[in-house]
Amino acid sequence: xxxxxxxxxxxxxxxxxxxxxxxxxxxxDGDDVEFRVVRDRGTFGWYLRENGKHIIGLSVxxxxxxDTLIRTMAHEMVHIHEHCSGPCKKGHSxxxxxxxxxxxRVHGFDPKAF
Ligand SMILES: [Zn+2]
Numbered sequence: 001x002x003x004x005x006x007x008x009x010x011x012x013x014x015x016x017x018x019x020x021x022x023x024x025x026x027x028x029d030g031d032d033v034e035f036r037v038v039r040d041r042g043t044f045g046w047y048l049r050e051n052g053k054h055i056i057g058l059s060v061x062x063x064x065x066x067d068t069l070i071r072t073m074a075h076e077m078v079h080i081h082e083h084c085s086g087p088c089k090k091g092h093s094x095x096x097x098x099x100x101x102x103x104x105r106v107h108g109f110d111p112k113a114f
Pocket of ligand 1: 079091092
């Protein structure tokens with residue numbers, strides 16, 4: 001049994017999008033994001049902007065618990081925020097880390113595991 005599919009990923013995204021600090025960031029609605037379920041042992045998830053579309057992928061090979069799913073989704077949503085806020089840098093910029101700290105504080109995520 002796999003924990004999630006595209007619909008549950010969208011539901012997780014929409015849930016987080018209603019909570020701080022995401023609800024102040026004016027992120028796209030879940031219907032305007034493409035969610036992909038992938039098999040990749042090398043990552044929990046990724047964010048990609050392709051042909052003007054936001055795409056978030058989560059890996060069923062590494063994400064097995066709701067805890068990990070929500071934390072990974074939150075991480076990728078910080079990437080969307082960064083992308084929508086200006087030129088996107090590879091990796092995790094200083095701004096990315098600052099926004100991540102806010103998210104971890106509100107949601108009780110371990111910043112070292114974010
Ligand atoms: Zn990242």
